[in-house]
Structure formats: C-alpha cells, structure tokens
Amino acid sequence: MNTTTEKSNTGLLIIGASQAGVQLAGSLRALGYEPPITLLGEEDHRPYQRPALSKDFLQGAVDSESLIFRTAEYWEEHRIRLVKGERITVIDRESDGSGVATAASGARFPFDRLALTVGARARHLDLEGSELSGVVYLRNADDALALKALMPGATDVVVIGGGFIGLEAAASALKMGKRVTVLEAGPRLVGRAVGPETSEFFLDAHRRRGLDIELDAQIAAVEGVHGAVTAVRMADGRVIAAQIVLVGIGVIPNVELAQSLGLLCDNGIRVDEYALASDGVTVAVGDCANMPNPVPGAAAGDRIRIESVNNAIEHAKVAAYSLTGRRSEYAGIPWFWSNQADLKLQIAGLSTGYDHTVVRRDDAKGKFSVLYYRSGQIIAADCVNHPLDFMAVKNALAKRGNIPADLAAEPATALKTITTAA
Ligand SMILES: Cc1cc2nc3c(=O)[nH]c(=O)nc-3n(C[C@H](O)[C@H](O)[C@H](O)COP(=O)(O)OP(=O)(O)OC[C@H]3O[C@@H](n4cnc5c(N)ncnc54)[C@H](O)[C@@H]3O)c2cc1C
Structure with missing residues (x-):
C-alpha cells in the first residue's frame, strides 16, 4: 500500500495508552522530543493506573477519578494527541519504518515512527x-x-x-x-x-x-x-x-501486531537493552516486551519479561532515549509491590537463580523478609510489612554492594548497618 500521501511529519504513534505508553510520551517531551506524538489506546477510558483495580478500587475505597494518570490539560500542554477507543488491527509499513496503522473502526493513523506499548491480556x-x-x-x-x-x-x-x-x-x-x-x-x-x-x-x-x-x-x-x-x-x-x-x-503478552510486522517475538516482543525491537527502529516497552535481564551482574543472554509498574516506567525511559537518537540503559533495580489485606509485600530485584535464602521474621511486629543470594551475593528480597529491609536491599543492589548472609540472619540487625560496598 502506498502510504506516502498521508504522511507529512506525522511523528510518533504509540499504540497502547497505559502505564508504559503514558510514561513514554511524557519522558519524550521531558527529553525535548519535538515531533508530534499520538498516544492511542483501545479502551474508552482516559489512561488510568491498574494496581488499585484489585485492591482499593474493588473495595470501593477509592473512586475511578483517582486512578486517572493525567489531567485533561496535561495532554494539550505537552502536545500529545490522546486517542481513546481505537483498536489497531493492521499496520502497513514501509522500509524506512514509517507507515499507517488502521483501527477496527477503519480510522487510519499515519506515523513516522512506531512504539508498541500494548501490554498483556488475561489468560x-x-x-x-x-x-x-x-x-x-x-x-x-x-x-x-x-x-x-x-x-x-x-x-x-x-x-x-x-x-x-x-x-x-x-x-x-x-x-x-x-x-x-x-x-x-x-x-x-x-x-x-x-x-x-x-x-x-x-x-x-x-x-x-x-x-x-x-x-x-x-x-x-x-x-x-x-x-x-x-x-x-x-x-x-x-x-x-x-x-x-x-x-x-496469568497473562499473555500482546505480540500479534509485532508479529504481523515480522518482529521477533518470544514470550513478548524481543527488544535489546535500548528497548529496540528486532527491526532496530520500533520500540516495545512494558508488559509486552521481552528484554535482557536489567539487573547488574545478570548472566549474559538472560532475558526476562517483567509485569510491573516500576518496569513499565523505567523501560519507557530507556525507549524515550532511543527515540531521541540517544542511548540509555535501564536505570535502577526492578522492584514490585503487592498489597493483600494488611500484608504489604515489596520485592526488590529478581530472585531467579538463587542458591541460598535468609529468612528474617518478627511475628510480634508482623514483619517478614526473605533475602535471596547467588554465590554469596544478595540478588533480591521479598519483604512483607518491612520497608526498611526492602529499602536496604534495593539500595545495596543499586550500588552493587552486598549484605552478608550470616549477619543478615539476625532479624534485629538493621540491614543497612551491615551493607558492604561494591
Ligand atoms: C488488577 C491489576 C493489579 C496490579 N497490581 C500491581 C501492583 O500492585 N504492582 C505492580 O507493580 N504492578 C501491578 N500490576 C501490573 C501493572 O499494572 C502492569 O505491569 C502495567 O499496567 C503494565 O503497563 P503496560 O502499559 O506495559 O501494559 P498495559 O497496562 O497492559 O497496557 C496496554 C494497553 O494497550 C492497549 N492495547 C493493546 N493492544 C492494542 C491495540 N491493538 N490497539 C490499541 N490499544 C491496544 C490495551 O488495551 C491496554 O490499555 C497490576 C495489574 C493489574 C491488571
């Protein structure tokens, strides 16, 4: 299909208007990205945060308005065109990476550059x-x-x-x-x-x-x-x-559009450390992306698809750099939270490949942590109602430091006091 007549500085089309898409659009403007940005999603709602859906929103403790990401003025001020209620079903692309995305409604969205932040769907x-x-x-x-x-x-x-x-x-x-x-x-x-x-x-x-x-x-x-x-x-x-x-x-990553473009997919859209898909021009971010394990010291070739708010945000920042022609690798340590009744779980790092654990529990105070080690090096922690343990491990991982397992085994010891430098 010849798409050239529809294209004249059409800018970036971001498909998927949720955590990753919203962050990507905002980070691009923060980096001084000038071309037009269209942030398009199939849902009829303004972009919103998902975590409360299973927690406070379900219980009626917060209303839907409090989940909305940005004010109406934000989009205008940042020159981001927000399109709701359009599901992209077909993408025609030319060799330079530009093309036209067509929605189920028949509406057409030409673009110079494409970002896929299409997330995942429930299995x-x-x-x-x-x-x-x-x-x-x-x-x-x-x-x-x-x-x-x-x-x-x-x-x-x-x-x-x-x-x-x-x-x-x-x-x-x-x-x-x-x-x-x-x-x-x-x-x-x-x-x-x-x-x-x-x-x-x-x-x-x-x-x-x-x-x-x-x-x-x-x-x-x-x-x-x-x-x-x-x-x-x-x-x-x-x-x-x-x-x-x-x-x-569980969920299934939405890879169908990427597959139709011939992009490599394997439990998500395969991207490199700069969030670039296998064509080298399309970025894929968040729950839909399978990326190199970003944890410092991870085994070469180790890949992961992470389903978390923190990952969608950090990964979008990486992609924003790539779209502005610069390079920035994933910053920080992946972390996650899950609130289940009064049990507030925080996870720092990724525990895959651990060979030793240390459990720290204080039943009287309802605190519980598991520290994960590989070859004597701390790699992750699950902390329930224990924000100090969580912060200490997150900081140690960010600095590539360690928390000696023998000393950590004493639950009364504050982890930050025994953290060693890299
Ligand atoms: C109930 C619930 C609770 C959660 N709780 C937590 C938590 O406590 N902590 C935490 O860290 N994470 C939590 N998460 C996970 C977190 O919300 C996700 O990791 C995050 O939303 C991922 O963002 P994303 O933008 O990559 O993908 P998504 O949020 O899945 O967004 C993708 C968007 O793309 C749209 N889309 C897909 N295909 C098309 C198409 N063809 N055309 C147009 N639009 C399309 C989808 O409709 C969707 O709106 C929770 C998720 C859920 C569902």
Whole structure:
C-alpha cells in the first residue's frame, strides 16, 4: 500500500495508552522530543493506573477519578494527541519504518515512527462452564467495573489462581464480607514470582485471615443454572458454591501486531537493552516486551519479561532515549509491590537463580523478609510489612554492594548497618 500521501511529519504513534505508553510520551517531551506524538489506546477510558483495580478500587475505597494518570490539560500542554477507543488491527509499513496503522473502526493513523506499548491480556480459562456469566477476569477497568457490579449479589467467591492478582482480589472480596475460596493448581502460592518461604508465609497468613485456600487444586468444571455460575466442581466430585468465579491465571503478552510486522517475538516482543525491537527502529516497552535481564551482574543472554509498574516506567525511559537518537540503559533495580489485606509485600530485584535464602521474621511486629543470594551475593528480597529491609536491599543492589548472609540472619540487625560496598 502506498502510504506516502498521508504522511507529512506525522511523528510518533504509540499504540497502547497505559502505564508504559503514558510514561513514554511524557519522558519524550521531558527529553525535548519535538515531533508530534499520538498516544492511542483501545479502551474508552482516559489512561488510568491498574494496581488499585484489585485492591482499593474493588473495595470501593477509592473512586475511578483517582486512578486517572493525567489531567485533561496535561495532554494539550505537552502536545500529545490522546486517542481513546481505537483498536489497531493492521499496520502497513514501509522500509524506512514509517507507515499507517488502521483501527477496527477503519480510522487510519499515519506515523513516522512506531512504539508498541500494548501490554498483556488475561489468560482465559479453558474448562467446561467457563463461558457462564459470573466467570470474570481482572485486567482492565471494564473488568473491574463488571466485577464490582457483581459483588453485592454474591456471598461466595471462588478465585482460580493463587498469584498476585488472585490473592489481592481474594483479600478484597474477604474484606467485603464474602466467603472466599482460592484454588491454586500448583503446589504453592505465587510460585512464579517468589520462593517457597514467601509462599508458605502467605498461605499461613491468608488462611489465618479467613481465606479458604486449596493447593494442587484440580478443577473439573464450572457449573451454572440458566447461564449463570453457581459452583465450581472439583475433580474429586466436591462442589464449591460460587456466584462469582474470578480467574487470575496469568497473562499473555500482546505480540500479534509485532508479529504481523515480522518482529521477533518470544514470550513478548524481543527488544535489546535500548528497548529496540528486532527491526532496530520500533520500540516495545512494558508488559509486552521481552528484554535482557536489567539487573547488574545478570548472566549474559538472560532475558526476562517483567509485569510491573516500576518496569513499565523505567523501560519507557530507556525507549524515550532511543527515540531521541540517544542511548540509555535501564536505570535502577526492578522492584514490585503487592498489597493483600494488611500484608504489604515489596520485592526488590529478581530472585531467579538463587542458591541460598535468609529468612528474617518478627511475628510480634508482623514483619517478614526473605533475602535471596547467588554465590554469596544478595540478588533480591521479598519483604512483607518491612520497608526498611526492602529499602536496604534495593539500595545495596543499586550500588552493587552486598549484605552478608550470616549477619543478615539476625532479624534485629538493621540491614543497612551491615551493607558492604561494591
Ligand atoms: C488488577 C491489576 C493489579 C496490579 N497490581 C500491581 C501492583 O500492585 N504492582 C505492580 O507493580 N504492578 C501491578 N500490576 C501490573 C501493572 O499494572 C502492569 O505491569 C502495567 O499496567 C503494565 O503497563 P503496560 O502499559 O506495559 O501494559 P498495559 O497496562 O497492559 O497496557 C496496554 C494497553 O494497550 C492497549 N492495547 C493493546 N493492544 C492494542 C491495540 N491493538 N490497539 C490499541 N490499544 C491496544 C490495551 O488495551 C491496554 O490499555 C497490576 C495489574 C493489574 C491488571
């Protein structure tokens, strides 16, 4: 297709108007990027923050307005054209990287340069009965609004999946007075992201707060009457009542547009350390991107796709530099948080490949930390209600320092006092 007639200084098109896209547009303007910027997303809402959807927003503690990223004036002041409610389905591109993106509505968006901040979508349940009404997911604002609307009519909630989203939503539902059962197919909670000690801590803590949690859960089907869910049937024949079944079994990165452009994809859109995809001109950022492990000292060739707010922000800053013709590598240490009832988890670093752990717990104060080591070097920590441990580990990692495991084993010792320099 000849797109040249539509193009005259069309600037940058950012597809995906969420955490990564909003940050990318803002960082570009902060770096003095002058070309036009179009920030386009398929959702009808103004760009908003997702974390509260499973926590305060679901519980009714904050309203939707408080989730909105920027004021209406911000976009105008920063000369960012915000387009809502347009889903890009086709991208035609020329050899110089410019092209036209076409939405499902038929609207066309020409561009000189392209950024993909398309995120990820909820993995769907593949079980008999999963199409029943009341079987819901929690990825976006519409999902959260639908779930909120169902809550008053439910006494029993089953959460399928004991990962972060599932546990956060389960804790919220419990706080809203529901009977809540969490069904986790694996042998422990949050198995992909934390070590066994942290999984065990959450299992015990959530059970004591009133969640019914089943590990190694084998679900046979979701049951319903007149099209609406009524229960989950287990493989052993037990039936667990549910008027809501919330499925939180992970996400799938949105790689289809990238694939249509011939970009390499492998658990996300493959990018280099400068957030550039395999064509060397398109940037891909945030949940949709598979990037070199950014932690200092990570093994060469180690790659990772990180699903977190902090990563979307830091990764977008890297991409902004690339789009302005400069180079900047990922700054800081990946970190993450998850609030589950009164349990405030903060994770510093990435624990993959650890060979030793140190557990620090103070049950009287409700504090719990696990420090992860590889060959005697600290690489990460999970800290529950322990911001001082979290900050100490994050700072040590940023400075490439260490926290000797033998000294850290004494829970009363402040980690920052035993941190050694690089
Ligand atoms: C319920 C929930 C709770 C969370 N809690 C936490 C937390 O406590 N801490 C934390 O660090 N992280 C949390 N996260 C994760 C965090 O929100 C994500 O890592 C972050 O939103 C990633 O941002 P992103 O911009 O890369 O992708 P996304 O937020 O997924 O945004 C991608 C956007 O692109 C749009 N899009 C996709 N394809 C197209 C297309 N073809 N055309 C137009 N638009 C398109 C999507 O609709 C979406 O709006 C949570 C996520 C959820 C869902």
